[in-house]
Amino acid sequence: MMRSKKFFLTFLLAVFATAAYGADKPKKPPEPSALDKYLQEALKQSGAPVQPSAGSLWSPASRLTDVGSDVRAAQTDDLVTIVVAESASAVATGATKTSRASAAQSQISALGGKKSVNGAAQNLLNLNTTQSLDGSGSTSRTASLSTTLSARVTHVLPNGYLVLEGTKDVQVNSEHQVVTVRGVIRPADLTTGNIITSNQIAQMEIKINGKGVVNDAIRRPNILYRILLGLLPF
Template sequence: MRIRTALFLLALTALCAAAFGKDKKKQHSQELSPLQQYVSDASRQDASPAATQSPGSIWSPNALLANLGTDLKASHVTNLAKTNTQTALQGQGSTSRGATLTATVSARVTNVLPNGYLVVEGVKRVQVNSENQVITIRGVVRPFDLDLTNSVPSDRVAQMEVQVNGKGVVGDSIRRPFFLYRLILGLLPF
């Protein structure tokens, strides 16, 4: 009786292993894995430019002809033009940007690598106060890093790519102005 029970359990184990471990692609192809994303980013830039240029010049026919080797008396020709220019720039600027992103994004398995690792991709769209943000995450997950709720923390995602794109009032105000606008501002004297 014991041998029969042992053989039955062995056969049952073999059948279960064959049924559940047959094709990993089928097993994971439509599975959604929540990725827990934690990203912190901060940057700061400071600049204090200062420049002075004073190319003073005096243009006169006497000075011009003297350089050519001709000598004229000052009584014959007077100074026709006298210019003196001076340019000065002194400024100070500072930019800083900080962001903390904490989100749970549902990702879909897009491919299963030959070693069994899962290539996942997820997109989350958030809209707050007329500000739209799209969070896109891609990466490779090992199957044994999945927990019981089928989720993976972001520090367990290999080759992770995170894109956060925003569009709206805040996003438009921090973007660099259009080329034509910058050109017009550079040409205007005020």
């Protein structure tokens, strides 16, 4: 009985020590995304901004610089409406079929002593082997997202392209969902109402994070549960 208690206490200490080690282990910083790398390269190429002449009222960054332009987004903090309509589908199939046959035969046709056609040692070994494999597999995956959200212009690149970032927070009953969209657009692709579709956004990043009953049911179990599941034989 005492041995069982000691073993149980030792097991609990090992589990908690492993959990504490996993919790205290420093996390690696996340790697920059493709959009972040693109921004770093683009901003490195930006030149010095044009400064107005001393004593002049003219500003090259003012709204009235080009009186013939429309009200489409062109500067930082301007708003753009993004219509997200994304659909992805992947299908893969495979088939494998193999066959193999082998045969081996050994016999003794003559042996010392009286000759006999049907002697006991005439057919010493006869082996036949056949192997075959016939397998097939298929997988398919489909995902779709349809939503509309407003994004803010966070950067104006030297080539005139605009970097957008928008977040939409939706709460329905006990479900909480956050949709984040980032990407690069051309001002010429904007409509007169500052609307652009998701298929016209380059380096686009879409992140969907949710909390609630559904997320609790599908999230990954904690580390203590996974350790116990790996150690217990049932």
